[in-house]
Amino acid sequence: MGRTPVTVARGDGIGPEIMDAVLRILEAADAPIEPEYIDIGKEAYLNGWTTGITDDAWKSLNRTKLFLKAPITTPQGGGYKSLNVTIRTTLGLYANVRPTMSLAPFVKTKHPEMDLVVIRENEEDLYTGIEYQQTPEVVQSMKLITRPGTERIVRYAFDYAKKHGRKKVTCITKDNIMKRSDGLFHKVFEEVANEYPELETDHWIVDIGLAKIADTPEDFDVVVMPNLYGDIGSDIAAQISGSVGLAGSANVGDEYAMFEAIHGSAPDIAGKGIANPSGLLNGAVQLLLHIGEAETAENIQNAWLKTLEDGVHTGDIAKGGKSVGSKEFADAVIERLGSRPEKLQAVSFEATSGSMPEPLPKKASERGEQPSARELDGVDVYVYNKDLSADQLAMLISRAAEPDYELSVITNRGVNAYPTERDDLFTTDHWRCRLLPAAGVKADQEGILKLLARLTGADVDWIQIQNLYSFDQTEGYSEAKRDR
Numbered sequence: 001m002g003r004t005p006v007t008v009a010r011g012d013g014i015g016p017e018i019m020d021a022v023l024r025i026l027e028a029a030d031a032p033i034e035p036e037y038i039d040i041g042k043e044a045y046l047n048g049w050t051t052g053i054t055d056d057a058w059k060s061l062n063r064t065k066l067f068l069k070a071p072i073t074t075p076q077g078g079g080y081k082s083l084n085v086t087i088r089t090t091l092g093l094y095a096n097v098r099p100t101m102s103l104a105p106f107v108k109t110k111h112p113e114m115d116l117v118v119i120r121e122n123e124e125d126l127y128t129g130i131e132y133q134q135t136p137e138v139v140q141s142m143k144l145i146t147r148p149g150t151e152r153i154v155r156y157a158f159d160y161a162k163k164h165g166r167k168k169v170t171c172i173t174k175d176n177i178m179k180r181s182d183g184l185f186h187k188v189f190e191e192v193a194n195e196y197p198e199l200e201t202d203h204w205i206v207d208i209g210l211a212k213i214a215d216t217p218e219d220f221d222v223v224v225m226p227n228l229y230g231d232i233g234s235d236i237a238a239q240i241s242g243s244v245g246l247a248g249s250a251n252v253g254d255e256y257a258m259f260e261a262i263h264g265s266a267p268d269i270a271g272k273g274i275a276n277p278s279g280l281l282n283g284a285v286q287l288l289l290h291i292g293e294a295e296t297a298e299n300i301q302n303a304w305l306k307t308l309e310d311g312v313h314t315g316d317i318a319k320g321g322k323s324v325g326s327k328e329f330a331d332a333v334i335e336r337l338g339s340r341p342e343k344l345q346a347v348s349f350e351a352t353s354g355s356m357p358e359p360l361p362k363k364a365s366e367r368g369e370q371p372s373a374r375e376l377d378g379v380d381v382y383v384y385n386k387d388l389s390a391d392q393l394a395m396l397i398s399r400a401a402e403p404d405y406e407l408s409v410i411t412n413r414g415v416n417a418y419p420t421e422r423d424d425l426f427t428t429d430h431w432r433c434r435l436l437p438a439a440g441v442k443a444d445q446e447g448i449l450k451l452l453a454r455l456t457g458a459d460v461d462w463i464q465i466q467n468l469y470s471f472d473q474t475e476g477y478s479e480a481k482r483d484r
Helices: 015-028 042-046 055-064 083-091 147-163 181-193 206-215 227-240 278-290 294-309 326-335 390-401 445-457
Strands: 004-009 033-038 066-069 095-101 115-121 131-135 138-141 168-173 200-205 222-225 248-252 257-261 374-384 405-412 415-418 430-437 462-471
Touching (some): 004 015, 015 278, 015 326, 033 055, 055 066, 066 278, 083 248, 083 257, 095 147, 095 227, 115 147, 115 227, 131 462, 147 168, 147 181, 147 222, 168 181, 168 227, 181 200, 200 206, 206 227, 222 227, 248 278, 278 294, 374 390, 374 405, 374 445, 390 405, 390 415, 390 430, 390 445, 445 462
Parallel strands (some): 004 033, 066 257, 115 222, 168 200, 168 222
Antiparallel strands (some): 095 115, 095 248, 131 138, 248 257, 374 430, 374 462, 405 415
């Protein structure tokens, strides 16, 4: 049989050390893959590739559709955008699968019964990276949750649970506050859950939900979350299992898949030869399962378990005790290929290639969704103002809005600033002004354009608008004020 081409990036920081260790194990296990090496990250960026990814790298990824990636350092505050985010969104890797289980007593943990899988939505939420500085004092970051994006990840979670013999799927959101965005995620979860009556389901608000994962992870089985919560939750789960260095990660889409460790590039220990290759190795095991090489994956995973069982640990696991380096740990795994653990539960895999849910059509027009009755109710106009009080701004905007629109409310940082009896409100230079059509006037695009023209003529420095829509007679926007 032929060997499967796989694009491989050795990364930076500890990346090259742990990738070399993993590739040696794969070679010793006769894993039928053919690496194609690419350079991405800092060097590519310094050579003029603003994304940190060269054309040759993209060509390899488009050809192999499989990616084994070591950690890449993401610059903070500048430079290229997170390569993980760029790769996930460009290749449509919407499902991030992060299994975590206890290896007690051989890896120290307070949670010897934990065995959970975090399935994280990978393309949306705050990780779209859509941000704007709108005034000298205010920066906006957009949180995007879509119905089709949510349906894909929720279906993936339920299919995963069913195929892997899991009993329960948990949804974690913050829909008590973000009633529209996280509310949509929770609503779609409940809709899809009705199609899987054999699986138990529950829902937790993110603050207590993640606290419970940290405290009683054995109560969870498969957990599906939006992007940000899933990132945090999976790291919590990995850390309390004994070490973030143990956890592998699969990023899967309809056509492409990427496999990696969940941890970063750890530049503080780079070049010392002490990093734990286990997370990347477990990512490689997921890759082998994805391409149908269950027997090889099983051999490597059982050899790894036997290595840990025999007390061969890198420093993050030994925690001050006797430890080995990256190369020595790989040697120990290679030595135990063909062996099975005696006290830990040996794994028995079945190939999961082709086990993805049926892909949703790419375009909204192709999904056959019934359009909602959409009605324009008014507009929120965001204004830059550092000189006028809320009352003065309200007077200026009300006069300019006449006769077709009326000022309903002004908020600052989401807090009601007008009308209010409070005169001690802490404010910034960024104001949201809700304008609704006057009695007998129907809101429309042309009327809003005329409204904006009148505001401009009155020297109102508007910086953004947000149309207010109702869908099937249900308001699709939050209230313009909230209590503190």
